[in-house]
Amino acid sequence: MHEVGRIVPDATNGPQEGPEAGPEGDRTGSKAEGEPASAARWHTFATVVLTRVSSPPEDLHHAFNKNQIASKQWLLDRVHAVLGGRFGTVVVLGGWHGVLAAMLLADRRFSLGRVISVDLDPRCVPVAEQINCRALAERRFAALCADACALDYGALELRPAAASGPGAPPGLVINTSCEHMPESEAWYDRVPRGVFQVYQSNDYFDCPEHVNCVPDLEAFKKQIPMTRILYEGVLPRRRYRRFMLIGRK
């Protein structure tokens, strides 16, 4: 099952030049555009993490399952193709156990200032910190227990795309948990204007935890009224479809 998506041309924002080698990370991410997701490798990594975390949460293995890894690998590949690989602060809303942060930090195509994984559930903090322990020690990762609907972006130093330059890379806000957050305006209105953004949702209505699914990409675009869409796409999975938008507010 293949992705259906399109990159929307934008003269003001071509892909930025990515680094040949990214920051120090776990070095387990894919190196090339389009390389298939290595779900098995991340699963092994999860098993190691499980042995290190005292009382691991029940849903940790879900965070590393094939669909979750494929959706996040899709995000990494498309973000790199559309926006390039250099970012300052990256904020991941509903960042859960910090798997997307780990994948971003491990991917050699990306050069990142720091990744902040924000989640309402306090149990996510110790696991995310363990998974990203090296970046945590290097102060390139932080796990924050906070509500995306009340988040103060002021202290996070997210640079708008227009104010970025060679020595001052732009900020990036990601939310791959849109289907879990009841009112999109409540968190979306707080996201600073001009910052690059990536959002994912799905049409998996049968999952009780999914309180805000969308039936299709058009409905997702209405829910998230970006001023500029640079990429829109659909990734079919066996039981549902995942939608993604990349752009600016």
Ligand SMILES: C[S@@+](CC[C@H](N)C(=O)[O-])C[C@H]1O[C@@H](n2cnc3c(N)ncnc32)[C@H](O)[C@@H]1O
């Ligand atoms: C099951 S997980 C993520 C699933 C998703 N497919 C992914 O991996 O990106 C959803 C997460 O969103 C978090 N969440 C829900 N509402 C939130 C909010 N208002 N602020 C921050 N995190 C929130 C939950 O605590 C949970 O950890």
